[in-house]
Amino acid sequence: MINIIGLGPGQFDYITKLGEKLIYTSDVLIGGKRNLESIENFHGEKIVLSTNLEEIVNYLKENMRKNISVIASGDPSIYGIGKYLSNNIDHEHLNIVSGISSLQYIFSKIYVDMNDVYLTSSHGKIPDFDYILSHKKVCMVTDNKIGPHEICKEIQGRNLDKVIVVGENLSYANERITIGKAEEILSVEKFDMSVVVILDEK
Template identity: 30%
Template sequence: MPRIRIIGVGPGTRAYLTPSAQRALEEATVVAGGQRHLEALTRPDQKKFMIKNNLAAVVAFLRAHAGEEVAILASGDPGLYGILSFLRHHFTPEELEVIPGISPVQLAFARLALPWHDAVILSAHGRSTAGLVAAIRHQAKVALLTGPGASPDHIARLLQEGNLERRIYCCCNLGYPDEVIISGLPEELAARDFSGLNNCVMVILDETKLGLCDSGHSR
């Protein structure tokens, strides 16, 4: 029986699909994913299921189509704060095939020409921001995934209130024509309006510990 393929689609544009992801997507007859990914990456002949806040329905849909070539489109990499965590509570490893993708964290650090093996990766997407400042305070390099209720200006305000002096890069709409990287200190970014900017990754640096060349220059 074919396994359910969880395809990491990176930022969601074809330019960032890996060859393995492209092959899996071409072979799929049934595809589940968010609206943006379904519109951008699927064919008219593929049966589609839109994932919103309906994860229980996703499981039922996948089981109903067992035996078919089923794919799930996952933003970034499925294993980095992605849907894989949820699915592993409902399916065994033998039922799943995970195809890695380029995560927004990878892309953000690539844009900044920074290594990220020593970065702490956090997410405020769909999570409480309580304790976030404490989690960042003693780290030299942090990548933070933002989301509804945890916009970059809100996070910057928390850092400002916590007296954290950091250089922050807000990397938004990565991989799309309207991609933008906004750099500043917490007090500067707290005063900015980030409405209309989606899928932002905040790279938060304690420059006193890193010794990077020109790390304070904005883009």
């Protein structure tokens, strides 16, 4: 069986009990370098996942008899490896174990419900900001090309009255949550890995 396990936003306490149990009973762990390093005292084989997706799928297909867990940050079904593996491996061999997404985590920290939220990503694409900013409540995962500053410039360019929340390094000791209008967010020099929530001002 191939498990795809969501690790939660980062700090190991947020992983589900089921995810933890499956990880430590696996023969092989596959995941990004940072995620693999977060799993301590694992004595099986570890394989680093980066841009080698096709190679990993071939490995999984050839090793179905092994107990393999692919680990992913947050929830694997939210802008994660879940989509690619679900599209490329027979579902009878796959067991996806949800984790707490960074997008869920940030809402709990700002006491805002997630009802009717529009979830999106700026990863590796030019987002359609007219469409995104037409929503009352948005949450975005970002990358180092389009992050909080670029999003705020798009908001300013349309003269929109939005409140922006930037959640950096969520669940880690250096977590920082910054809330403000576009100009306030733009006055912060630099943001680390972050999710961005955009809310209509009440």
